[in-house]
Amino acid sequence: MRLPVSFYARPALTVARELLGTHLVFEQGGRRRVGRIVETEAYVGGHDLACHASKGRTPRTEVLFGPPGRAYVYLIYGMYHCFNVVTDQEGVGSAVLVRAVEPVEGLPGDVRTDGPGRLCRALGLTLAHNRWDLQDAALHLTRGEPVPEARVERGPRIGVDYAGEWALEPYRLWIRGSQHVSRPPVRRRRERP
DNA sequence: TTATCGATGGTA
DNA sequence: ACCATCGATAAA
Numbered sequence: 001m002r003l004p005v006s007f008y009a010r011p012a013l014t015v016a017r018e019l020l021g022t023h024l025v026f027e028q029g030g031r032r033r034v035g036r037i038v039e040t041e042a043y044v045g046g047h048d049l050a051c052h053a054s055k056g057r058t059p060r061t062e063v064l065f066g067p068p069g070r071a072y073v074y075l076i077y078g079m080y081h082c083f084n085v086v087t088d089q090e091g092v093g094s095a096v097l098v099r100a101v102e103p104v105e106g107l108p109g110d111v112r113t114d115g116p117g118r119l120c121r122a123l124g125l126t127l128a129h130n131r132w133d134l135q136d137a138a139l140h141l142t143r144g145e146p147v148p149e150a151r152v153e154r155g156p157r158i159g160v161d162y163a164g165e166w167a168l169e170p171y172r173l174w175i176r177g178s179q180h181v182s183r184p185p186v187r188r189r190r191e192r193p
Numbered sequence: 194t195t196a197t198c199g200a201t202g203g204t205a
Numbered sequence: 206a207c208c209a210t211c212g213a214t215a216a217a
Contacts, residue, residue: 041209050209060204078201080210097209117210127203159209 003141008068008134012087012094016042016173019085021147024101026123027138033123035101035113036144039174039181041157043084045094050163053093063131064093071139073120073130080117083125085134085141099158099172102180115182151176158183 003022008015017040024035043051052074053064063072064086072084072095084095100114103122113119120126134140154170161167174181 043209052209055205058205074209075201075203077208077210078203080201082209084209099209115210121211157209162208 001142002135003069003143005067005069005135008085008087009089010068010087012042012044012096013171015085015087016040016096016171017152019096019098019141020152020173020175021144023104023142023144024083024098024123025140025142026125028124031106031124033106034104035107035119035123036104037098037100037141038102038178039098039100039114039172041097041099041173042087042171043095043097044171045088045092048094048163048169049166050157050160051093051095053095057093061093064095065091066131069134071129071132071134073125073127075127076117081120081126082116083120083123083129100174100178100180100182102178114180118182147175 019037019040022037024037026033046053052061055061063070067090068087070086072086073081076082084097086095088094099116101119103113107122111122113122132139153174153176155172156168157172
């Protein structure tokens with residue numbers, strides 16, 4: 001049930017695809033929160049100028065080069081967190097950013113989990129969870145209903161314009177039609193009251 | 194509806 | 206100085 005290390009020990013783009021539909025589980029203070037992953041982004045290695053690993057090995061990026069199946073959580077704009085899973089072989093600085101989940105368990109029905117910052121806030125993920133092993137009973141991923149290829153949509157990654165050509169690569173993946181994807185490609189029409 | 198702007202702190 | 210974001214506000 002829990003995704004094994006072999007799941008993560010593949011190229012980031014492959015993991016980003018396979019992560020769609022899986023469940024992100026985080027337990028803290030006796031509270032269990034679960035979200036179904038509906039949107040991801042692959043950061044494929046040190047040669048990928050959008051990937052933090054392109055800055056080289058630093059105290060912050062070291063975890064990206066470490067063994068697969070660990071959490072990479074960082075602080076962005078001083079107030080939000082982004083949750084990634086480290087992928088590929090040890091020595092390859094790559095990861096997959098989880099950009100949105102659909103509430104499954106332990107989350108108020110009205111809480112927003114679309115967007116990397118919002119989902120971390122909703123689940124309670126912070127810098128304290130950086131470098132955690134994703135085999136941890138309190139933080140891991142589990143299998144979900146497989147998502148057929150026809151339901152997978154791809155496009156450029158968000159917020160990485162500084163990365164030049166790399167910003168154009170279609171490394172953002174999401175489940176077509178999900179109401180929980182951040183910045184839907186087809187502008188969500190307002191529900192009629 | 195889209196566009197702009199500022200909060201806020203780790204990292205280098 | 207920069208930043209893999211968000212939410213408030215303004216403009217239209």
